[in-house]
Amino acid sequence: xxxxxxxxxxxxxxxxxxxxxxxxxxxxxxxxxxxxxxxxxxxxxxxxxxxxxxxxxxxxxxxxxxxxxxxxxxxxxxxxxxxxxxxxxxxxxxxxxxxxxxxxxxxxxxxxxxxxxxxxxxxxxxxxxxxxxxxxxxxxxxxxxxxxxxxxxxxxxx
Amino acid sequence: xxxxxxxxxxxxxxxxxxxxxxxxxxxxxxxxxxxxxxxxxxxxxxxxxxxxxxxxxxxxxxxxxxxxxxxxxxxxxxxxxxxxxxxxxxxxxxxxxxxxxxxxxxxxxxxxxxxxxxxxxxxxxxxxxxxxxxxxxxxxxxxxxxxxxxxxxxxxxxxxxxxxxxxxxxxxxxxxxxxxxxxxxxxxxxxxxxxxxxxxxxxxxxxxxxxxxxxxxxxxxxxxxxxxxxxxxxxxxxxxxxxxxxxxxxxxxxxxxxxxxxxxxxxxxxxxxxxxxxxxxxxxxxxxxxxxxxxxxxxxxxxxxxxxxxxxxxxxxxxxxxxxxxxxxxxxxxxxxxxxxxxxxxxxxxxxxxxxxxxxxxxxxxxxxxxxxxxxxxxxxxxxxxxxxxxxxxxxxxxxxxxxxxxxxxxxxxxxx
Numbered sequence: 041x042x043x044x045x046x047x048x049x050x051x052x053x054x055x056x057x058x059x060x061x062x063x064x065x066x067x068x069x070x071x072x073x074x075x076x077x078x079x080x081x082x083x084x085x086x087x088x089x090x091x092x093x094x095x096x097x098x099x100x101x102x103x104x105x106x107x108x109x110x111x112x113x114x115x116x117x118x119x120x121x122x123x124x125x126x127x128x129x130x131x132x133x134x135x136x137x138x139x140x141x142x143x144x145x146x147x148x149x150x151x152x153x154x155x156x157x158x159x160x161x162x163x164x165x166x167x168x169x170x171x172x173x174x175x176x177x178x179x180x181x182x183x184x185x186x187x188x189x190x191x192x193x194x195x196x197x198x
Numbered sequence: 199x200x201x202x203x204x205x206x207x208x209x210x211x212x213x214x215x216x217x218x219x220x221x222x223x224x225x226x227x228x229x230x231x232x233x234x235x236x237x238x239x240x241x242x243x244x245x246x247x248x249x250x251x252x253x254x255x256x257x258x259x260x261x262x263x264x265x266x267x268x269x270x271x272x273x274x275x276x277x278x279x280x281x282x283x284x285x286x287x288x289x290x291x292x293x294x295x296x297x298x299x300x301x302x303x304x305x306x307x308x309x310x311x312x313x314x315x316x317x318x319x320x321x322x323x324x325x326x327x328x329x330x331x332x333x334x335x336x337x338x339x340x341x342x343x344x345x346x347x348x349x350x351x352x353x354x355x356x357x358x359x360x361x362x363x364x365x366x367x368x369x370x371x372x373x374x375x376x377x378x379x380x381x382x383x384x385x386x387x388x389x390x391x392x393x394x395x396x397x398x399x400x401x402x403x404x405x406x407x408x409x410x411x412x413x414x415x416x417x418x419x420x421x422x423x424x425x426x427x428x429x430x431x432x433x434x435x436x437x438x439x440x441x442x443x444x445x446x447x448x449x450x451x452x453x454x455x456x457x458x459x460x461x462x463x464x465x466x467x468x469x470x471x472x473x474x475x476x477x478x479x480x481x482x483x484x485x486x487x488x489x490x491x492x493x494x495x496x497x498x499x500x501x502x503x504x505x506x507x508x509x510x511x512x513x514x515x516x517x518x519x520x521x522x523x524x525x526x527x528x529x530x531x532x533x534x535x536x537x538x539x540x541x542x543x544x545x546x547x548x549x550x551x552x553x554x555x556x557x558x559x560x561x562x563x564x565x566x567x568x569x570x571x572x573x574x575x576x577x578x579x580x581x582x583x584x585x586x587x588x589x590x591x592x593x594x595x596x597x598x599x600x601x602x603x604x605x606x607x608x609x610x611x612x613x614x615x
Binding site for chain 1: 263264267269271272273276307433434435436437443448449450455456546547548549550551558560562564572573575577581582584585588589614615
């Protein structure tokens with residue numbers, strides 16, 4: 041299966057949910073609307089995308105949005121395992137709750153916790169949402185957002 | 199949402215310590231205790247597992263990671279592209295080439311360049327050397343977990359062979375920073391492939407001795423067999439990766455399913471076990487070392503046949519001052535050309551993955567055209583395997599914990615990133 045065939049397959053599969061499809065090198069990125077993401081995820085899982093490789097969020101302060109992306113692939117279907125499909129959606133930066141896909145993919149369990157601690161986005165329906173790597177006090181600062189700037193200390197103090 | 203365990207309640211002075219630090223227990227109810235294992239526990243490394251036990255049967259387990267979290271993703275956003283290489287290899291210093299390779303590949307995808315063939319072979323060479331060394335490291339740690347001190351000494355001694363080879367090839371025992379955008383940093387020195395072949399012969403002999411003393415040892419087998427079984431469907435659902443996945447009967451290896459570098463030109467097998475228990479995971483690694491040795495033989499033959507070929511992409515190589523080229527011709531060493539310091543990567547997003555010793559590592563790299571990455575998302579193999587403890591430990595006895603923990607080959611610095 042070539043990457044364009046995969047892109048067509050995903051486009052047909054998600055049909056009415058698709059907002060935009062981008063084809064990159066070894067990566068197909070599908071944009072859906074937030075309210076459709078659970079249904080879209082269920083369809084993807086039925087089609088053979090059986091696990092989440094990573095869940096990530098990207099902050100775009102200029103546009104005022106945060107993109108949440110689930111990178112999916114397959115262990116059980118060899119032809120799908122060649123590529124990675126990114127299932128993503130955008131939310132306004134001040135919105136802090138989105139639906140959890142833990143119910144669809146158990147492998148999203150720890151990954152959603154990581155996005156929660158880095159960006160302060162609450163995944164509704166996640167059974168055990170708490171910081172994974174960071175201390176709770178650090179997680180409150182939403183350190184992976186772009187407006188959190190790491191101050192580097194000079195080596196020699198003036 | 200269960201309550202966060204906030205450590206030990208009340209003030210504990212030095213004199214009223216009733217238990218050893220690092221192994222606290224708390225009574226939750228009749229026969230139900232909460233046991234904190236780690237992070238200073240010699241068995242768990244820099245990680246804590248909080249388990250709730252009924253008698254000595256684990257009823258709930260909560261892997262508590264993050265004790266060696268170094269904020270790789272945030273740090274990466276503030277540094278120039280080239281500085282990502284020495285930064286990200288800190289995740290698993292003894293597996294440095296495998297861990298940084300997908301980052302380099304992702305940036306190469308964005309730049310639209312491909313390294314010369316000899317550079318690809320050299321990358322595979324170091325990847326496989328790293329893989330063997332990392333497996334031996336894991337064996338040693340596992341050996342000490344199950345109280346088999348010979349299995350601690352032997353692999354750590356034999357690992358030295360591979361670490362020395364890597365040292366000779368790259369100039370550093372660990373943290374090699376070997377693959378760079380468009381190629382590699384050094385060519386293989388004269389006589390390297392001969393020593394490599396010697397090391398391969400030695401390792402084959404040693405693997406047979408490991409089998410006799412360890413893997414087929416009835417005492418070890420009694421502790422490993424049918425312990426920590428991960429059924430195939432659960433392995434897929436949890437999204438675990440690497441040898442742990444293949445030991446559960448899933449045919450998935452990035453080198454085979456989504457070949458990178460020159461893996462599609464090499465002849466090797468992907469061993470798969472069906473049992474999914476701790477013993478199968480050990481056997482899996484033994485078999486994978488054999489395949490890595492087989493790959494290394496082919497790489498050594500290829501390198502001998504194609505001596506003196508270019509190891510750096512033209513785009514960067516042609517910017518090198520004459521002195522740099524002279525150094526390369528005389529010593530085989532590529533000095534980092536100055537253009538890397540100001541490198542700007544075209545706008546776009548790339549996803550790259552590689553099979554490290556512990557499983558798949560994936561990088562999502564996004565660039566906005568600046569001299570620093572906009573976002574780098576890294577998910578390492580150990581980060582994905584940590585979920586196993588939550589779902590597999592319940593139902594086992596406390597004494598099975600070191601067995602399962604060791605057989606998963608969890609490496610906290612890699613998991614925490």
